[in-house]
Amino acid sequence: MVSRRGLLAGAAGSAILGAGLGAYGLVVEPRLRLRVQAYALSPAGWPGGVRLRIAALADIHAGLPYMPLARVRQIVEATNALAPDLVVLLGDYASSDRFPFTRIPWDETVPLFRGLDAPLGVYGILGNHEFWDDPSAQRRRGDTLAHDAFRRSRVPLLENDAVRLQARGGPVWLLGLGDQLAFRLGRARYIGRDDLPGTLAKVTDDAPAILLAHEPDIFPKVPGRIALTLAGHTHGGQVRLFGHSPVVPSHYGNRYAYGHVVEDGRHLIVSGGLGTVAAGLVPVRFGVPPEIVVVDIWGE
Template sequence: MITRRGFLRLVGGSAFAMVSLGAYAVGIEPMLLTHVKRYTLTPPHWPAGLKLRVVALADIHACRPWMTPERIASLAEEANALQPDLVVLLGDYTAGTKLVTGRVEVAEWAEALSGLKAPLGVLSILGNHDWWTDFFAQRAEAGPTQSRKALEHVGIPVLENDVVRLEKEGHGFWIAGLADQLALLPNKAKGRDSFQGFDDLDGTLAKVSGSEPIILLAHEPDIFTKVPWRVSLTLSGHTHGGQVRLFGYSPVVPSDYGNRFAYGHVVENDRNLIVSGGLGFSIIPVRFGVRPEILQIDLG
């Protein structure tokens, strides 16, 4: 039988462990050196001889003290050091939590990202928080958002239901970028009880001509259920891997499909999706089991 002293030691030890675990999840893991998550794959109908390195950054959520302009600039340097052919930004540049010590203005984080370099360029899409934190875009129920203006000001194109054709060593391919799927917040005064998106998957893919491969950028991974086999690879963020992930499972995932699209490389019906765990966080400043990461994807 456990003694009173033994019981108190057990309780004290458990409390200390919980406090230590919480301190790690809030104060240490979010600030750890960024992990480079590497994937190597040859998607369906990928041209023989086309070797392409794509580096992706997702869910930066700029704010102080967690994701300062200085840290974002260092992330750009880390991305450049991976020698990508192409860099893609997967949305959510603005803060996703109110638990901050200070704001980072759109011009600040955009300037920090302007250091990204790649032979085939840097392309971007927007995320839900880039819309949700933009009062004027919400009121007008239309863009361009402040995030889009800031990115374009520093020379980074933003794809919203648009495509661009790129070429490497004689092989052509397409990057398609979706507008956000959760752009407008619910607004009962305007008769909107749920989120409204501006994404147009069919219209976007209709802009692609010929049979060259397509890489789709879509901030929220839920669209993957509708993505046709014609698309070689879909890249998403948004979920942060659940921010807390234990033994391959995330208790809370901002997706209608739960852990199905929470994190990592998903293959369904010979279609490929990669979901980044992202770099920042939303709601609460906690990461556990999901270190901040940059994606390096080698295709072909």
Template sequence: MLILPSRRQFLTGLGAGAGLVAATGVYAFDVEPLHRLVVTRYAPALPRWNPELRLRVAVLADFHVCEPFMPFDRVAEIVDATNALKPDLVLMLGDYPAGRIAWRRLPLAEFARLAEGLKAPLGVHAILGNHDWWDDEQVQRARAGTPAVKRLLEDRGIPVLENGAVRLAKDGHPFWLAGLADQQPFYGLETGLEDLPGTLALITDDAPVLLMAHEPYIFPEVPERVALTLAGHTHGGQVRLFGRSPAIRRVRGIDVSYGHVVADGRHMIVSGGFGVSRMPVRLGVPPEIVLLDLGARA
């Protein structure tokens, strides 16, 4: 026999459902994006990594500074939390301004000053993302040039790699750090500035390679020579439920939305980053510092 709920039961259930939706909305719009900060740790076994090279790397992506979603006190909190992890190397993966979602834009010169506070023996290195280009009206009008944030970071001692590579060493063990120019620099155009073959041609020996690429979409083209690709851009989809980010498209059948991606023996780690874009919401993918322990022994 079918037993129907009473009017009171129906209204109680409806009210509980509405309350759950409201609580979820408050969490997604306020708590997770603005007040949470996690450290996501990876110790991947990389086939093209020297096991004698033990390297701790902090990866910071997608700040999107603005008010109210990423004010300067939040940036300072991230800098302090990163330094407390005592990384050997800090990598910044682009998208420093917020873009159209900002209620109030903040000066990137102050962001660069705060980023100068990041400390690591092997330095702080950066690349640019699409919003670093899109937010710069001069380079967008010219469809060429150099975004202002590149100069601001370099003036603070943070080199910005654009299709470049630098050879570093830890405890006498060398490795290469390579960084691509952005794949989507001009709003509304498909033309990218990345030069993957030219960048890898700068590598002159067989030391392991870390590759920084703002967008993860280039991963299917990255050769096995690269030990690990590091990317941001996706924010993990900003809404990630049951291990899936429905807003992020697959690339050649590969889910590049978030986390440790392995395809054909090649490895990439995609950071969920810190900020928001398009919509001021994060759910299931809290702002994160990615911490890599490479060459770590069990």
């Protein structure tokens, strides 16, 4: 029989363990850890002489206490140290969480991206928070304050647009999709700014193509013409244990929650992101440290 002292000791141990895990999920993982998540792939049809290193930053959610501007600067410096050919920004640059959070305006966050250094440039897309956190844009169903911040900072946005880049060994197309959840109509109902057919139509030759999409749910519609789709939005579920995320903001659940997904020869990489959101809960990260994604692509 377990003694009263043993029961109390067990309860105290459980409380200490719970407090330790809570501190880790609230403070250590989201605020102190930063990892580089590397992928290497050779998609079918990628020209043999073309090599490309991409660094991808997703879901920064700048704001206090979790993502101060000093932390964004640290991320910029760590990204530059990877010597990427191209840097892409996958959306959600600010946070409006009600959990003790002080929002940092886009005009203070976006200019820091000018410090990113890559020979092929830095390109961004917008995420749902750029639209959801701008009441005027929601009413007008138009451009956001984030659009203005990118224009003033001279960091190019790709919104249903494409640009042809000269990578090592040959040209590569970079496509950026408009956000799929831009305007809220009610509970789980949205009007997107995405135009996948119109974006694909801007590719005018057979050079390999890469698509940036904030939400990964577009992936089933992406044709084989696209060598790689890069996405964010899910934060890897923010809590991930044994390869499973209990809650994922995707219609497909864990199918596109995190990591490298290959379907019908098509490649998708979903970043675990850098910041946190509470979404009505405590903004923890557990098993999904903030990450810079780096992708090396070459042909065979």
